[in-house]
Amino acid sequence: MLVDTHAHLDLSRFDGDRAAAIERARQAQVGAIVNVGIDLESSRRAVRLAAEHDLVYAAVGVHPHYARRLDGALLEALRGLALQPKVVAVGEIGLDFFRDLAPRDVQLRAFQTQLAWAGKLGKPVIIHDRDAHQEILSILEDWARDMKASPLAGRLGVLHTFSGDQSMAERAIEMGLYLSISGSVTYENEERLPEIVRTVPIDRLMVETDCPYLPPHPHRGQRNEPAYVRLVAEKIAELRGVPLSVLAEATTANARRLFGLKVDDTWVHSS
Numbered sequence: 001m002l003v004d005t006h007a008h009l010d011l012s013r014f015d016g017d018r019a020a021a022i023e024r025a026r027q028a029q030v031g032a033i034v035n036v037g038i039d040l041e042s043s044r045r046a047v048r049l050a051a052e053h054d055l056v057y058a059a060v061g062v063h064p065h066y067a068r069r070l071d072g073a074l075l076e077a078l079r080g081l082a083l084q085p086k087v088v089a090v091g092e093i094g095l096d097f098f099r100d101l102a103p104r105d106v107q108l109r110a111f112q113t114q115l116a117w118a119g120k121l122g123k124p125v126i127i128h129d130r131d132a133h134q135e136i137l138s139i140l141e142d143w144a145r146d147m148k149a150s151p152l153a154g155r156l157g158v159l160h161t162f163s164g165d166q167s168m169a170e171r172a173i174e175m176g177l178y179l180s181i182s183g184s185v186t187y188e189n190e191e192r193l194p195e196i197v198r199t200v201p202i203d204r205l206m207v208e209t210d211c212p213y214l215p216p217h218p219h220r221g222q223r224n225e226p227a228y229v230r231l232v233a234e235k236i237a238e239l240r241g242v243p244l245s246v247l248a249e250a251t252t253a254n255a256r257r258l259f260g261l262k263v264d265d266t267w268v269h270s271s
Contacts, residue, residue, distance in 0.1 A: 002029060003252050005180050006126065006180060008042075008210070032261050036160075046059065057259065064096040070113065079121075090118035091127065092126050097130065124157040133163075137172070140172070155176060165196070166195070179196075181232060182209060211228070233251065
């Protein structure tokens with residue numbers, strides 16, 4: 001069984017076949033999907049999806065692209081959502097200094113605010129990091145120190161679609177974070193990630209699709225979907241020189257541990 005730890009099934013590109021995509025994931029032995037919010041409306045949709053589908057769990061938060069929107073009222077609305085059943089994380093939060101769709105100081109403030117809020121809620125975080133590696137690490141190291149006595153210590157969150165270097169991977173793991181790998185690991189022009197995937201402790205790795213984005217080979221140019229997380233897992237298993245079953249067991253256990261997912265190892269076809 002596999003867990004897709006980062007999906008955006010609530011987006012409009014799934015409006016025509018959302019339920020069918022979830023069923024295809026089930027048939028591909030995906031036992032759980034974490035659907036991740038990017039703003040208030042997306043977070044609401046994620047919570048509804050989790051309520052409607054047994055495979056789906058939710059995360060709620062404000063992506064750095066929408067950091068300008070984060071104020072007291074929005075944070076209070078997110079707080080209400082975070083208390084709903086099957087909400088397992090705060091996210092997607094972080095920094096994006098590539099597209100810079102919000103001023104950097106606003107992104108930094110929104111990131112720190114949501115980290116503090118996640119700590120109070122006792123929920124791990126799902127972190128977006130694009131071209132902001134050092135800033136992300138600095139903020140997370142301060143937060144990790146504050147969280148040493150928290151029940152979250154050792155399972156603070158995950159750097160999704162990890163794009164840093166070996167040093168960043170080691171520092172992130174040391175402070176209690178997981179690394180999630182997406183379809184980019186299957187791309188021929190990806191140079192840095194394969195070596196990181198080979199050397200990172202297997203008890204800190206997870207797999208994801210980030211669908212509808214980043215479709216793995218051979219589906220580049222198409223819409224991504226949770227069933228394709230199997231292709232990500234197969235590539236990682238190949239790079240590490242282990243059977244897919246070993247990689248699947250480890251990454252599923254990691255997702256269970258981080259998010260508190262109530263799923264077991266038994267794959268059961270839908271009726």
